[in-house]
Amino acid sequence: QFHMIKHEDLTWGESLGQGSFTHIFRGHKTDQRDEVTHTTEVLLKVLDANHKNCWESFFEAASLMSQISHKHLLLVYGISVHKSKNIMVQEFVKHGALDLYLKKSMSVSVSWKLDVAKQLACALNFLEEKNIAHGNICAKNLLLAREGDPSSDNSPFIKLSDPGTSMTLLGKDVVLDRIPWVAPEVLDTLEIELECDKWSFGTTLWEIFNNGEAPLQGLDLIQKQQFYEHFSNLPALEWTELADLIAQCMQYQPELRPSCRSIIRQVNSLITSGNTQVFAICLVQD
Numbered sequence: 580q581f582h583m584i585k586h587e588d589l590t591w592g593e594s595l596g597q598g599s600f601t602h603i604f605r606g607h608k609t610d611q612r613d614e615v616t617h618t619t620e621v622l623l624k625v626l627d628a629n630h631k632n633c634w635e636s637f638f639e640a641a642s643l644m645s646q647i648s649h650k651h652l653l654l655v656y657g658i659s660v661h662k663s664k665n666i667m668v669q670e671f672v673k674h675g676a677l678d679l680y681l682k683k684s685m686s687v688s689v690s691w692k693l694d695v696a697k698q699l700a701c702a703l704n705f706l707e708e709k710n711i712a713h714g715n716i717c718a719k720n721l722l723l724a725r726e727g728d729p730s731s732d733n734s735p736f737i738k739l740s741d742p743g744t745s746m747t748l749l750g751k752d753v754v755l756d757r758i759p760w761v762a763p764e765v766l767d768t769l770e771i772e773l774e775c776d777k778w779s780f781g782t783t784l785w786e787i788f789n790n791g792e793a794p795l796q797g798l799d800l801i802q803k804q805q806f807y808e809h810f811s812n813l814p815a816l817e818w819t820e821l822a823d824l825i826a827q828c829m830q831y832q833p834e835l836r837p838s839c840r841s842i843i844r845q846v847n848s849l850i851t852s853g854n855t856q857v858f859a860i861c862l863v864q865d
């Protein structure tokens with residue numbers, strides 16, 4: 580169910596960092612279509628050689644993304660297997676991962692953040708309708724295709740990246756390190772269900788409104804595990820309605836978390852109330 584890309588059709592550019600057991604590189608792929616050579620800029624995601632045993636899960640994650648297509652889901656062109664290298668060839672998303680972008684540019688507006696939140700909620704709703712759980716929703720896996728800047732007031736555009744190798748294969752410590760993005764029940768079941776993505780949506784909202792700062796950053800694995808054992812919650816944001824939505828998503832009982840439809844409705848009302856507040860302030864100032 581995959582397009583196989585020949586290794587000789589790939590050219591490698593600079594390293595752009597690494598994820599869990601993967602390295603990512605800028606690159607290009609060439610394909611011949613009726614005598615015309617097309618060159619496309621791509622992102623090459625390589626599975627570490629010492630985690631070759633995860634290659635099925637690595638490609639499983641990618642195939643999930645290539646079976647369905649949606650404007651807010653990353654496009655995976657195919658895979659390339661060459662000697663001991665397992666390579667996923669993805670569309671190159673111009674501005675990279677959202678967590679780094681938020682840390683760099685502290686000046687994005689509330690409406691910018693709510694727009695991103697709404698797009699993620701739509702992507703999750705699409706996956707929910709297909710009964711597909713992603714399993715790794717976080718700001719690092721949200722890719723910024725369009726910046727959208729305050730002056731020309733065009734809005735940001737995000738793409739949800741592949742979930743990567745299933746953490747259930749990656750071992751307990753990887754699962755613990757994903758606290759507080761991983762839903763608490765996953766620590767017992769190691770199963771990813773739709774409700775898990777709602778928990779992670781709450782954590783990602785928290786990240787977005789904390790300018791990309793990682794929640795529970797300084798905690799070690801024991802302290803992270805205790806965070807769940809004590810049924811702790813992330814520090815509430817000032818904006819009460821937003822804090823409420825995060826709290827609804829991050830309920831320890833999976834069945835109490837809101838549906839994607841409800842999440843979209845609540846983000847929409849935050850957008851409306853946010854605009855009203857700005858509008859009111861302008862009225863007062865004038």
Ligand SMILES: N#Cc1ccc(Nc2nc(N)cc(-n3ccc(CO)n3)n2)cc1
Pocket residue numbers: 595598603622653669670671672673674675676719720722740
């Ligand atoms: N400076 C810079 C810069 C870095 C990356 C991109 N582009 C891109 N395109 C993708 N398809 C995927 C990713 N990822 C980045 C982290 C992950 C983890 O999942 N993916 N980055 C653009 C600019």
